[in-house]
Amino acid sequence: MKKDALNIYDIAEMAKVSIATVSRVVNGSEKVSEATRKKVLAVIDEVGYTPNVFAQGLGLKTMHTVGILVPTIADHYMASAVAYLEKELMKYGYDCILSCSGFEAEGKLAKTDMLLSKHIDSLIFVGSTYAGDGSDESVTDYIRNAAKRVPVFIINGDINGENVYATVSGDEEAVYEAAKQLIAGGRRNIIFITDSRSYSSNQKRKGYERAMKEAGLDTENGTVYVENDFHAVRDALTELGGTYDGVISANDNIAVGVVKYAVSKGLSIPEDIEIIGYNNSMLAMASTPEITSIDNHTADVCRDTVERIMHVLDEDGDTPAQKIAVKCDLIPRETTVRR
């Protein structure tokens, strides 16, 4: 793409329509009024230059393909989100293509560019890692740049920008409520275990600390950072040597490691120690005992995301909400006491 290429913003501004409308026109949506379509095409024609994405779109031919980016597909939460997205997209006759970026900035940028080169109609980022830790907005510029070419959706990440649509999880509130329940049940030595300093992980930690502080409990050494590996989690807790009666984990993988720790120490679950996971994934159910987990409703979020994509791409009228917050629920199983 030439450096001076006009982007979807410029076209929208010159045609005095929304970005979504330009997107619909170049995607050949039949729901745009003929007058609007002509106005937008006239601007594109007038400026005499069209970036790649328009060159493709101007044939009024969509590829009906959505790009999906995940940090790693080996993570069960990511894999199941992709499976849901694929299923929902298929209902609308859309294919999807997936790429894995890793957790580093370089990979995120490279894979975003690669997917954009594959003639996609929209791009979905899955996971809070894409939103950085919230301390430096420039680390998410690559997402706003991508949004100049296609509508961009973030699942479980809080990013602002034109043509950027985000779904944020109520992580802080969910962990706050879970910790409050453990405290109400008499637990005092509660820790929060995570493998990440992502925005989402930080939100969970804040929820944990808020509940603990409200109850007058200490959180100074309450957050434990571990490697995302069952046995590494077990060994890290064993090495710490503390006595815990409640553990909230940032994901189910870690919670499985906590179960292994408790079993290896001969602790009774949930009598001696209560364990809460996060994501309500297959791993929570694969464990024996089955793990109580916070459900962030991945299936609903994915269905909702695809509906909003279709709204942006195909439908006339108002654009969907740019940010949607999802309430999480605690799904009680065998690692917590029924109260």
Next chain:
Amino acid sequence: MKKDALNIYDIAEMAKVSIATVSRVVNGSEKVSEATRKKVLAVIDEVGYTPNVFAQGLGLKTMHTVGILVPTIADHYMASAVAYLEKELMKYGYDCILSCSGFEAEGKLAKTDMLLSKHIDSLIFVGSTYAGDGSDESVTDYIRNAAKRVPVFIINGDINGENVYATVSGDEEAVYEAAKQLIAGGRRNIIFITDSRSYSSNQKRKGYERAMKEAGLDTENGTVYVENDFHAVRDALTELGGTYDGVISANDNIAVGVVKYAVSKGLSIPEDIEIIGYNNSMLAMASTPEITSIDNHTADVCRDTVERIMHVLDEDGDTPAQKIAVKCDLIPRETTVRR
């Protein structure tokens, strides 16, 4: 693509070179001799028509992208195979794009076509479902057709065809050996549980039946077909009401369900019942007790597959072996008796 489009076979035949060499020429490999390159390009020039894949390739520009097809990414074995493939491809500067086809013929065909349209250099099919059940060769025609456009690799599937490269797992032998071990340990009521009638599943069943028959044991009701869901497996075994002292599962998901069945019946693992999974996936380790599982060496197979792809695409000289058989190993954990 026009019906009468010349394909890579025709070009190879007319230029009197291998398909691999044509592939290298159109992918712009620098390792093809100048004389060979000229000969192949002369044929393409002479026939005056180039199918899509050539039109792209003739710019002597590879997109450095490999397509990967899996039936479902929600399955942990598939997800980890994709993660390995992506990592290996990245070492060679190749991106990959993934699509999920489901298990039905229609989806397999449609997604294969979709990936071929994305300017890929090679296509990898992951999973034995792509090889059918071996009873009707025509069900795999879509794979041989894809191989007319790019080199095709099948992981864990046995398919013959030009430009088709397969890795087959020693499933029959692995289950035979596992069953023999259980029998040698005194187990008599051994069953095989599977959720599929794929080629791979049938091979596993044959290994089980061979070991049982050699020991003079009955296999008439020995194979149990279940849904791939922990609780469905548990409930199916409970409903069957038999008494089993050994269970071999076609994958680790099923083995997790068998553990849940044994725990719900109050059976001691491994004293009362020994349980063996397949794939040696994260699920085998997530379970408590951790599950003994047959390792088909996914990481090695994926690395080997990518090396062969690079050999076909980039290197001069002999093409790699069309079929490679991988020996599987039993990884003992807590669901079998140490002998």
